Amino acid sequence: MVDFTCLRTKPCPPQQPSSAPPLANTYTISLRQSDGNSQIPTVKVGNQVLKNQPISQPTNPYATPNHAPTSGIITAISPHSDPHPSNQPALHIHIQADGNDHSLPPLQALDYRQHTPETLLTRIQQCGIVGLGGAGFPTARKLSHPSPTLLINAAECEPYITCDDLQIREHSHAILQGAQISAHIIGAQRILIGIEDDKPQALKALQQSAQTLNLPHLEIHSLPTKYPSGNQRQLIELLLNLRIPNHAHASDYGIICHNSATIKAIYDAIACGQPLIERYISVTGEAIAQPQVFRARLGTPIDHLLTHAGGQIHPSRLIIGGPMMGYQLNHLQAGVQKTTNCLLLLPIAQSEQNSEQPCIRCAKCADACPMELLPQQLYWYSRNQQHQRLQQYRLFDCIECGICASVCPSSIPLVQYYRHSKGAIAQAKRKDTAAEIARARHEARQARLERQAAERKARMDAKRAQLQAKTAQQPQKHTPPTHQPPNTPTNNKPLKPPKHARKHAAKRVNKSKAT
Template structure:
């Protein structure tokens, strides 16, 4: 692909490892952004973002408007869901979801009415006052902006779909905002096209984010294989008079768009093991997220659609399209005139996964659908034994030992895999790409990670069960002790009462005896007196 002649405005550093796969981006980045006709039904997955499943607030038969909330968040680590179009809720049931497992999960199914009528929108007013001088006013505005981002269902659109308001909550010691426009994975061009056609809105979104912090600098990190996007950014920056925003143009190498890798490229800093970018004073957001935040704040629009790259040799009309969430992939295939793709990959060829079928609906994390032709992605190659060549180690951008991780994951030696920093693996697939034995290394790492997480959950459940059992046993013992104590006290009370009753009875008997003696004495005296009267 063509490379930009624009010079980076900041120093660029090196990252370890990385690979240079074929880019396959010209297939989809030549046409303008388009829309497809609405699907007959939209299947909105309530677990379509990182965190907890959303909870439905509509019922079957309800009429909904575009942008109306249909599912509320379940705790802070969750996201609201909104109707992607106006229509009727025809089902709330389990459907196959976009996930490597191919499992079913709860979905809201909406039948569009074709009107695409928006609900009432509530944009934030007086955006220019966000950076007011009074601290109290700034804090109130900050809370208002974060609440708007939260309520509009904004999540990271770079792939992780992590709720954006959580990332933005920390405000102290944050000095740099990095906008991730690298988009390093092959085939995917949605960020590239978004910048080409909507660079001003993206930069306005970045400016809104910057208002949430005090004295923060903004860097846009972008690979040099996006000359039109770089030109659009530069032009938008000048027209908006945002000269403080710097462009960091990095050499094209996969996975330069990974969060930790781009941070290292742009700042020279490495995010330590177990730490977050915020610990270094950095916060990063994808260009799509910036665009969504601009629309949520300035226009009041919730996140109901996203730009998706439709590509692959089996795709007859490759390009980038605005796709409402819940649109079945089958509709995308037929609407682009495509027929019989060999595989349907959600995401890129390096980090994406094959869909279980074409009925699943797209989610907030969906940035690309690859409709591959037979033999296009090289996924049919037979895995051979590892030859210990070490190429995977050289390619790893996280400086891990992929071969060791593979051996331990394969042998279910999860403790040893963790010792080799398994969870530092970003699952970029660079190791599998260079493997001459075609071993699906990332699948082993994902298996090990999911097993470890499940084991931790089971251990946590067992620990809680043990605590509940011990608490129950303690409660039963306490009740037993309390019951025994009550019985002891009752017995003592009865004994005391009996003793007191005995004393009373003895006293009463003594009184009765005394009375009897007095009576007997009186009777005896009377008898004596009567005898004396008789004698006389």
């Protein structure tokens, strides 16, 4: 791992508390789910909504709904720019704030010790809680796996980001109570908290709260400030000396890991009955006038937050997240999402304007990789689309930390190549799975048709055999054939002359009458 402590050039002052920006005029709530599908709006254009009111329902039963961040009127449900790595628009609900901020009453507070885990999970899902560390995975689904160990990630190792640090300082008591609730749900007997040693105030606040709450099964570990120790797999390896392979999950090893902000949201949902409508966000970087941490409502336009942070000092590029794993955003009108933890404004450096150069095989990327991969080989196989070789060289062990790209003297965007290859491999697997399903469906249809044909043939054979048996059982009647000459009367009835003979006879009668 790499020490990037020196990159924290403009952190928020320790004495400066978080602040809530004034209400924006409009809020845009993204309906894009983590699986790429859109949620179903439960409101219509022109409807009046209140703060905390549910405004959408997920299509996936494990996903979470969205809630109105303030009171106002639904003005549109249409595509809008979205803070997403693809920079593609998504369906949004547009709320025109009325400025009153009227709210629905909170849900009934629950004593977690008197309710079943299923009831608590329903409340967490109902309040829209997802992982606030970046992935956005539904928290209720993650907590549905019983595990003996609960791991709380308070490391926040990427440069510039300080939102979790400040939230821990201000709400350490609630975070530890949220940890108790989560441990009760999954049946954990051990709670571990990993926090970096460059957060002395947050560490002290956690220790004091733990002493007050008297939590004997709680362990608080101070970690060295090294990037990327805040990644879940690295944190587990540091605290438990266990490396999770890429094809497995931490829950497979009896570990459930949550970000500290997610734990605070769990406490708010259970103990306060409050849905997730706001989060702590770091607005920082060399290009922002007043770096600070906001308690921002979800859906707040990004340019609204930048304006209340003093605005940009000089032209810069906006990054969602940290400088290592974040992605650049081109639309300042996009609204804050549940996974937006940092707005980073950095000046456009001359080195960033350089174009990609050929690889010089210096092996700096391999020396810096925290997963002990061979980024140079992965780069060549990625360029040549050799998917099998990429998997042999453990492409999916890459956590996309960006260290290899940052140390590359040829300015090769290695992580972009890896992300593209991961997507291509996943798409190829989806196609193979679809082809296998289609083949199985075709074979099942052919088998069904053959079975139906065989059944029809069996039924026909059975009927034929039954008729033959019935015919064989009946006595045969032999009657001698009777030969009658033509025009002989039968049943003592005289035969009528042919039609043409009757016509000639009629003509003769008419002539005789005329004469």
